[in-house]
Amino acid sequence: MAELLYEGKAKQVYLTDKDDEYLIHYKDDATAGNGVKHDQFEGKGVLNNTISCIIFDMLEEAGIKTHMIKKLNERDILVKKVDIFPLEVIIRNITTGSFCKRLGAPEGVVLEEPIFEISYKNDDYGDPLINEDHAVALKLCTREEYNFIKQETLKINELLKEFFLSLNLKLVDFKIEFGKTPDGEILLADEISPDSCRLWDVETNQKYDKDVFRQDIGDLIETYKAVLARMQK
Numbered sequence: 001m002a003e004l005l006y007e008g009k010a011k012q013v014y015l016t017d018k019d020d021e022y023l024i025h026y027k028d029d030a031t032a033g034n035g036v037k038h039d040q041f042e043g044k045g046v047l048n049n050t051i052s053c054i055i056f057d058m059l060e061e062a063g064i065k066t067h068m069i070k071k072l073n074e075r076d077i078l079v080k081k082v083d084i085f086p087l088e089v090i091i092r093n094i095t096t097g098s099f100c101k102r103l104g105a106p107e108g109v110v111l112e113e114p115i116f117e118i119s120y121k122n123d124d125y126g127d128p129l130i131n132e133d134h135a136v137a138l139k140l141c142t143r144e145e146y147n148f149i150k151q152e153t154l155k156i157n158e159l160l161k162e163f164f165l166s167l168n169l170k171l172v173d174f175k176i177e178f179g180k181t182p183d184g185e186i187l188l189a190d191e192i193s194p195d196s197c198r199l200w201d202v203e204t205n206q207k208y209d210k211d212v213f214r215q216d217i218g219d220l221i222e223t224y225k226a227v228l229a230r231m232q233k
């Protein structure tokens with residue numbers, strides 16, 4: 001059995017027999033509110049791995065460098081070894097979620113320009129929203145790395161928006177993570193799935209993402225299956 005390096009809320013990371021590769025295993029757990037709400041949904045890990053692999057392949061083809069090496073099976077992928085920047089990198093195209101809660105802003109407003117946000121990935125402090133100077137001062141990344149991550153994220157947003165629009169889904173907002181290889185290359189890492197994106201149907205605004213679990217407004221597995229079905233059409 002491979003050695004477990006790290007266990008997150010929805011995934012595990014294992015060492016492999018190669019120094020520069022990790023194996024990521026998708027679990028069936030779903031959490032919300034920094035782990036306050038927790039449940040398991042049989043098959044969620046398979047759905048997220050499948051959806052995320054399709055998206056990472058699309059982004060690679062469009063020239064975005066990612067950690068992805070290959071999908072091994074339904075729940076496991078082989079990735080390049082990176083040190084994850086302790087940053088949650090968020091783009092908002094339409095207002096909702098913590099943006100509206102924090103600022104009292106109205107819900108569902110299409111923003112003229114995407115909003116770029118970073119949070120310090122730290123459960124003890126509740127993943128606080130920070131800015132570029134905070135990230136540099138806390139040595140979470142250098143200013144150059146911050147600039148690269150921001151530019152790359154804006155490109156990823158354009159690619160994802162177009163991709164989801166072709167599935168009749170609006171990309172409301174999303175969270176991504178980046179990592180650095182031992183030789184200093186910055187790669188898109190972690191996952192992109194309905195756990196980490198908000199997706200609304202173009203016509204009805206029906207939610208096709210983890211908000212169905214966060215807000216108890218639908219069946220998570222049926223919702224994620226519907227996203228995958230649109231991708232496989």
Ligand code: C5P
Nearest residue numbers: 096097098099173174175195196197198
């Ligand atoms: O909650 P909030 O509005 O800040 O979330 C913005 C986006 O980031 C949403 O798409 C949400 O799914 C994602 N997110 C995430 N993991 C977190 C926090 C937010 O995937 N820990």
